Amino acid sequence: MKPDREMKGCPRSQKRRFLVDLMGEMRSEMKAESNNTDHGHTAPEITLTTVKPDNVVKWKMNQLDRNQNGFLERKELRKFKKDLRKRKKKSRKCGRNFLRYCDEDQDKIITLAEFIDCMGVNRNYHSMTVHSHRRGENPLRKYLIDD
Numbered sequence: 229m230k231p232d233r234e235m236k237g238c239p240r241s242q243k244r245r246f247l248v249d250l251m252g253e254m255r256s257e258m259k260a261e262s263n264n265t266d267h268g269h270t271a272p273e274i275t276l277t278t279v280k281p282d283n284v285v286k287w288k289m290n291q292l293d294r295n296q297n298g299f300l301e302r303k304e305l306r307k308f309k310k311d312l313r314k315r316k317k318k319s320r321k322c323g324r325n326f327l328r329y330c331d332e333d334q335d336k337i338i339t340l341a342e343f344i345d346c347m348g349v350n351r352n353y354h355s356m357t358v359h360s361h362r363r364g365e366n367p368l369r370k371y372l373i374d375d
């Protein structure tokens with residue numbers, strides 16, 4: 229398991245609360261959405277009492293990924309970013325820095341693995357089924373070997 233990274237301006241205790249809140253919000257969004265689209269037939273994969281955190285994140289990713297290419301680009305993140313900034317005073321900094329924190333390799337796009345990771349699904353819950361094996365490049369490496 230990777231060490232808990234730091235989020236700028238958002239101390240660990242706040243960060244944890246921020247992530248738990250955010251997960252809760254996504255969960256209720258997901259619930260509202262599934263009620264909306266439920267016209268008599270229920271989607272079998274969404275049973276909200278048992279839905280796993282990583283599935284919530286996948287759902288949110290799917291909502292945001294408008295061109296369905298499996299990545300979140302900057303323009304797709306614009307609205308989400310706005311929502312994140314509307315937080316209560318205490319966690320506003322967390323919200324502001326959240327997406328930058330998520331984009332661990334800083335390529336300006338957020339992959340599902342990055343999203344799941346930055347939501348703390350691996351750390352705060354133990355129902356993780358998606359593993360991130362994409363970890364090829366150490367982001368610090370270029371600083372270490374470049375001269």
Ligand SMILES: [Ca+2]
Binds near residue numbers: 295297300304
């Ligand atoms: Ca996309």
Ligand SMILES: [Ca+2]
Binds near residue numbers: 331333335337
């Ligand atoms: Ca990225």
